Amino acid sequence: xYKGSLSTIILKLLGEKxxxxxxxxxxxxxxxxxxxxxxxxxxxxxxxxxxxxxxxLTVEIEMTGxxxxxxxxxxxxxxxxxxxxxxxxxxxxxxMQSLLNPKIDMA
Amino acid sequence: xxxxxxxxxxxxxxxxxCEFQNVFYYDVQIELVDHLASAIEAIWETNPEISFEEAVFxxxxxxxxxxxxxxxxxxxxxxxxxxxFKGQSGFEAIKEAKEKELRGKYDRLQWKYIGEFFHLPKxxxxxxxxxxxxxxxxxxxxxxxxxxxxxxxxxxxxAVYLIFIYPKKFRLTIVDGKSFLLYxxxxxxxxxxxGTGFSAYNIVALFSKFSHNKFFSPVSNYITLxxxxxxxxxxxxxxxxxxxxxxxxxxxxxxxxxFPQFVKN
Numbered sequence: 001x002y003k004g005s006l007s008t009i010i011l012k013l014l015g016e017k018x019x020x021x022x023x024x025x026x027x028x029x030x031x032x033x034x035x036x037x038x039x040x041x042x043x044x045x046x047x048x049x050x051x052x053x054x055x056x057l058t059v060e061i062e063m064t065g066x067x068x069x070x071x072x073x074x075x076x077x078x079x080x081x082x083x084x085x086x087x088x089x090x091x092x093x094x095x096m097q098s099l100l101n102p103k104i105d106m107a
Numbered sequence: 108x109x110x111x112x113x114x115x116x117x118x119x120x121x122x123x124x125c126e127f128q129n130v131f132y133y134d135v136q137i138e139l140v141d142h143l144a145s146a147i148e149a150i151w152e153t154n155p156e157i158s159f160e161e162a163v164f165x166x167x168x169x170x171x172x173x174x175x176x177x178x179x180x181x182x183x184x185x186x187x188x189x190x191x192f193k194g195q196s197g198f199e200a201i202k203e204a205k206e207k208e209l210r211g212k213y214d215r216l217q218w219k220y221i222g223e224f225f226h227l228p229k230x231x232x233x234x235x236x237x238x239x240x241x242x243x244x245x246x247x248x249x250x251x252x253x254x255x256x257x258x259x260x261x262x263x264x265x266a267v268y269l270i271f272i273y274p275k276k277f278r279l280t281i282v283d284g285k286s287f288l289l290y291x292x293x294x295x296x297x298x299x300x301x302g303t304g305f306s307a308y309n310i311v312a313l314f315s316k317f318s319h320n321k322f323f324s325p326v327s328n329y330i331t332l333x334x335x336x337x338x339x340x341x342x343x344x345x346x347x348x349x350x351x352x353x354x355x356x357x358x359x360x361x362x363x364x365x366f367p368q369f370v371k372n
Contacts, residue, residue, distance in 0.1 A: 021141065021145075022138060022141070022142050023141065023142045023145035023146060024145075027149075040169070041142060041169065041170050041197060041201070042170070042171065042197045042200060042201065045138065045139075045201045045204070045205070046200075046201060046204035046205070046208075049201075049204060049205045049208045049209075050204075050208050052208070053208040053209060053211060053212035054212075059365055060365075061137065061365065061366060061368070064141075065112060066112075066113070066114070066115045066118055067113070067118050067140060067141055067144055068137045068140075068141065069137075069141045070137055070138045070141065
């Protein structure tokens with residue numbers, strides 16, 4: 001997996017869907033990638049806590065039924081970061097494509 | 108057909124499971140319990156007949172957590188291989204990662220705040236304090252008594268603040284006396300403040316000894332030494348202020364914003 005892609009996926013997802021909770025994120029990624037990608041709990045939560053500590057995400061705790069739920073939302077800094085990361089990732093993919101499928105100049 | 112949901116007793120059972128896995132902080136438990144509960148309810152969506160115990164077992168397997176602390180899960184034991192849950196549990200790894208992130212967050216905030224004292228406008232205060240101290244040292248003509256008075260004042264005020272003022276200033280009454288990882292930062296910061304305070308005292312005491320040592324006086328330049336001492340005392344003062352006042356204040360703000368329902372007024 002491309003380095004930093006987990007945090008980019010989380011930020012992008014939260015940017016698009018608004019606030020989400022941990023389990024929902026794992027299921028959303030699974031659904032979007034048609035089961036191709038699975039985020040493990042052991043990777044997801046440390047990453048969410050890291051992004052929260054870096055000020056990219058903010059949290060709210062609410063009662064849902066008979067239990068509490070922690071929701072994550074993207075902050076202004078997080079939104080800026082996701083734009084930078086998407087640009088970086090797009091250029092990485094473009095470069096990889098041109099490296100792996102070089103166009104042969106026949107002229 | 109209504110979707111099968113977890114009962115309050117089953118939720119309590121999941122909190123017990125967290126404690127059994129050495130996750131005692133309520134702020135970490137909330138998230139893990141909700142994840143386990145959501146995953147169990149998802150299992151029930153496709154297979155409503157499955158027992159709670161078996162569903163817990165399946166979900167714990169994904170986390171790398173051993174759920175067999177509860178006698179009712181023992182019957183499921185033969186289904187797993189011996190090596191399955193060896194080593195650190197998935198819960199503990201999550202808790203440790205969160206501890207590390209929190210420490211890092213407040214360290215970064217603290218150093219950022221200290222850095223502000225070397226940029227406008229706070230640098231004016233840094234320079235003013237350094238030169239005031241320098242002139243006190245100059246005017247006292249390296250009087251050893253002045254040095255002792257400064258050192259005693261420093262140690263006494265640190266002790267009074269950390270023993271009597273700090274615990275009251277940053278005390279929050281938590282509902283049900285629950286333990287929170289974020290709240291625990293107050294204790295960690297106080298411990299760090301005591302450490303920094305004493306090492307700061309040692310450095311200042313060492314410098315004051317240098318200025319009285321005949322061996323150093325002919326070679327060392329008094330002005331440089333006094334200016335350096337004054338700057339060092341100022342820097343350490345800023346560091347201690349950041350550690351004892353600014354950072355715990357941020358922890359308090361973060362806690363009341365994140366967990367308002369757990370703070371008793």
